Amino acid sequence: MPAQERYMARNIGHHLSLSKRDHALLAELEASPRPVAKGTVLWESRTTPDQLYTLCEGWAYTSQCSADGSRQILDLFLPGDIMGLRDLTYHDHSTTAVMLTDGVVSPFPIDRLPRLMRRSARLAWALQASAARQEGLITQRMVNVLSHDAASRIAHFVLEVHHRLQRIEETSGDSFDLPLLQRQFSMLLGMSSVHVSRTLVEMANRGLIQRSRRNIRLLDFEALNRMADFDPNTLNDNLNPHIPLTAG
Amino acid sequence: MPAQERYMARNIGHHLSLSKRDHALLAELEASPRPVAKGTVLWESRTTPDQLYTLCEGWAYTSQCSADGSRQILDLFLPGDIMGLRDLTYHDHSTTAVMLTDGVVSPFPIDRLPRLMRRSARLAWALQASAARQEGLITQRMVNVLSHDAASRIAHFVLEVHHRLQRIEETSGDSFDLPLLQRQFSMLLGMSSVHVSRTLVEMANRGLIQRSRRNIRLLDFEALNRMADFDPNTLNDNLNPHIPLTAG
DNA sequence: CGTTTAGTTGAGGAAGGTCAATCAGCGTGG
């Protein structure tokens, strides 16, 4: 598989078996990779969305800020994710997107999207499915945050990230690096960074996780799953069988 | 405008000017209205989505329940909304959908969707836009809940509902009926029903709202908006101008 | 080796949850 298909294929390609032609179309999405430095703003709130970005390498996030200055992180993007689907149909971005680490992104002009989708219905559905799964992640995280305490929220989040990294083969074991400041960590989970710190210490003491630097090791999956109630089905690659896809 | 176009047209039709042919296709979505009683389950979690439902009359909601028995309401559907878009691409429903009042829904088989979308790209985008706006509502509600106190959450919610009702011309003034038990109210906002009750009383005392039975009157829009930071742009009908729609 | 930035720890306080008792509305059957 050519390098430039690698990233997306391991995400969107999961959703269905794509034909050779689909793969060629898909490759268009990541045809123009360019390196971006940590902190780079990919788009700004209140601007008109004009590109999708395939995140080839690195991590990124989107956030919203309210009138009172508080900010909330919505999406967390990992390699292989397509950024910009959420705001695609809107006249203005509701979020701001920022690189969390150095990385590589491949922009794709939105005005070329209709042609792409006309040429492959399968691909159109795959994009739709991908968008739905991104939304599902957020929704699940938020639902979890609303109804569980700090430790469960964190358990849920580390399980989510671990699951997503495994899916794209960026980790094989039970540990991974989390390139998030505790400030950002807390913005994701809707709590204060002080409390995040405290809770992490407590979870380490309870033998649930282990930390060193940015690295997190999951020690007790059993217990973490029990408290977090994480549903990996949100990222399920199976499409609805009632969507009949005529040959792509 | 024929009665059977009325409901959807005042929702999805907002998003773009639809041709006569589009309207005809759109009408298919609400071609088979049937009355449903309060409490009717439209779909159950863990079943395969096979229908979209146009909600012609009445209110409905979807909820998820976690392992510990707690339930969270995600979507709240008002007349004109299309139900089922969230789970459309999934192999299984993640939510359960229930009628909140007596009403009328029009089911539409999902396997007829591809044909519909092939026949009108405009309509396909309109559906996509509609789905995005439903997700936007939830996201905004959740973000609000995460970063504000009880009174602000409630303010945000009543503003959201009021805005949506105005949009479909189900209310003209500053009051509306809310067919929610306080139990359900609290499940929407992620708090205990006891606290909802307390906070409502307090908001009435502060002259923000007025309550009698199920009816809520918004007294001080100024103050409510200030505390809730509700962004009506989430329901903005303008599509992204970079999506070039060739004649439908 | 200082300076800055991020993370940790402690103390006190506010917001909201839980439990339990009471109250109001309403349908039912005597």
Place this chain on the structure above:
DNA sequence: CCACGCTGATTGACCTTCCTCAACTAAACG
């Protein structure tokens, strides 16, 4: 027509969780 019982809303008391503020420590960087 009235008493009863059911359900949902309200109120009170108490307690947990989490936030805020502030001091302190550790790591990162010139």
